[in-house]
Amino acid sequence: MHNNLEDLTKHPVFxxxxEISNIPRGSGNEKEISDYLVRFAHERNLEVIQDQALNVIIKKAATSGYENVPTVIIQGHMDMVCEKNKGNAHDFEKDPLQLRIIGDMLYATDTTLGADNGVAVAYALALLDSQDIPHPSLEVLITTEEETTMRGAHEINPVHIDGKILVNIDSEEDRKLLVSSAGGVIVTQTLPISWEQAPKQVVTCCISISGLYGGHSGIDIDKGRGNANKLLGRVLYDLSSELPYSIQKISGGLKVNAIPREAEAIIQLPSNAIKKLTEKIKNWNSILKHEFRVSDSNVCIEIEQIDTTSAKVFSKATMDKAIAALMVIPNGVQSMSRALEGLVESSTNLGVVTTSATEIKFESESRSSIKSLKYAMVHQARIIAEILGGELSTDSDYPEWPYRPESPIRKLFEEAYKEKYGTDIEIITVHAGIECGILLEKIPDLDAISIGPDMYCVHTPNEHLSISSTTENWEYFLYVLKKTKNFNWQRERVNVIS
Incomplete structure (x- = not known):
């Protein structure tokens, strides 16, 4: 048991x-961490490539006796999701994470931890820095902007990569082998705003929804957790049938790939309607406390009267369309796999809603392990946008990672696990985006596997990482690297080809 960070850092991975937790590395803000990786390589006389997307490739020669083993690509991403609790002054652009240990778990204080995917970076650096770990030739590939656009993986030039065996370290479940993942696309529905003069003698209030659990928009989408944006739509729709109010602004969520935990609407209404509003919000608190008593027991709706009153509000037509959008934009599980029991096949998450001077944006991430179903959700979103008088755009379209029936690297990991632990390792797929799909399109015949230690509540300020799982998973990984020397790669290749 590690009781303090000083003791924990004696382990090379931690x-x-x-060290990297002291470096800001939110998606799109990776220059400092990318340059750090380049300096790390130069200081150890390792070959390094940094491309225009700030991806970093570091190469290390095989240790003695492993010169004839196929090159292994070790891959992860350097960026992290930057989420924090409301009221926290942490600045992800410059502040180091404030790490703390509770039992076997490592947390950051009121922010995301960045174990997704700082673990991969830490594994890679510990391996590159080692002098006594046996391994084949290594190509460490650390990408950028995985959590937002996957731009880094899309920008990789395959001419810089020699290996055909990929070990991705972006899985979040120890003692399991991840062998395929979903594809995804970011869908933005944009609704133009028609403004009108605000009524006279009104009171301005903020209706806020908070206390939701949130989570990863792929991995946690089947857990029935509340989506603050969708709940806000329900509340506003209900209020519109009984209260004479106008909307000044709606907003919710911070990241399209995180289930939104908070949302709010700034409204204006006559002072004599405040009592009725208070009663309605009290009733909605009871409704949601009951609906989400298992998954989000701390859900809360509050109203706060504010001093700032805008001279303009949404027109009635814009208000109706905005509420309709919140109500009808799909969210949650769309289909379950018929081939693998319990696996989400398709889903969509209304992650971010923003209001500007000219438009309201509704940003969703749609995922599917079947390409045609992914685009079916895009077509549905386009129709909804057009019916409401808006437009649709897509971004960050990435492919699924299909299951490979015959995989030498999977077989090696399976054999090593059986030898080390005396039991079979569990083979899993995941309803989330993994860069393997993009890399498979770029590098023909790439054979991929994904591993990682146990981490929980990723993409939320409650993200935490199991310390014991991290060290055990590391030892398992090193055991596999050691076994690459005696594994019959040529026989496995022949079997795959045949």
């Missing part, structure tokens, strides 16, 4: 995890 030494580097703590």
């Amino acid at each position: 030494h580097y995890f703590v």
Whole structure:
């Protein structure tokens, strides 16, 4: 049991995890961490490539006796999701994460931890820095903007990659082998705003929804957790049938790939309607407390009277369309796999809603392990946008990672696990975006596997990482690397080809 960070950093993986936690690395803000990786390589006389997307590739020669083993690509991403609790002054652009240990778990204080995917970076650095770990030739590939656009993986030039065996370290479940993942696309529905003069003698109030659990928009989408944007739509729709109010602004969520935990609407209404509003919000608190008593027991709706009153509000037509959008934009599980029991096949998450001077944006991430179903959700979103008088755009379209029936690297990991632990490792797929799909399109015949330690509540300020799982998973990974020397790669290739 590690009681303090100083003790924890004696382990090479946590030494580097703590070190990179001092470097801001939110998606789109990776210059500093990318340059750090380049300096790390130069200081150890390792070959390094940094491309225009700030991806970093570091190469290390095989240790003695492993010169004839096929090159292994070790891959992860350097960026992290930047989420924090409301009222927290942490600045992800410059502040280091404030790490803390509770039992076997490592947390950051009121922010995301960045174990997704700082673990991969820490594993890679510990391995590159080692002098006594046996391994084949290594190509460490650390990408950028995975959490937002996957731009880094899309920008990789395959001419810089020699290996055909990929070990991705972006899985979040120990003692399991991840062998396929969903594809995804970011869908933005844009609704133009028609403004009108605000009524006279009104009171301005903020209706806020908070206390939701949130989570990863792929991995946690089947857990029935509340989506603050969707709940806000329900509340506003109900209020519109009984209260004479206008909307000044709606907003919710911070990241399209995180289930939104908070949302709010700034409304204006006559002062004599405040009592009725208070009663309605009290009733909605009871409704949601009951609906989400298992998954989101801390859900809360509050109203706060504010001093700032805008001279303009949404027109009645814009208000109706905005509420309709919140109500009808799909959210949650859309289909379950008929081939693998319990696997989400398709889903969509209304992650971010923003209001500007000219438009309201509704941003969703749609995922599916079947390409045609992914685009069916895009077509549905386009129809909804057009019916409401808006437009639709897409971004960050990435492919699924299909299951490979015959995989030498999977077989090696399976054999090593059986030898080390005396039991079979569990083979899993995940309803989330993994860069393997993009890399498979770029590098023909790439054979991929994904591993990682246990981490929980990723993409939320409650994200935490199991310390014991991280060290055990690391030892398993090193055991596999050691076994690459005696594995019959040629026989496995022949079997795959045949």
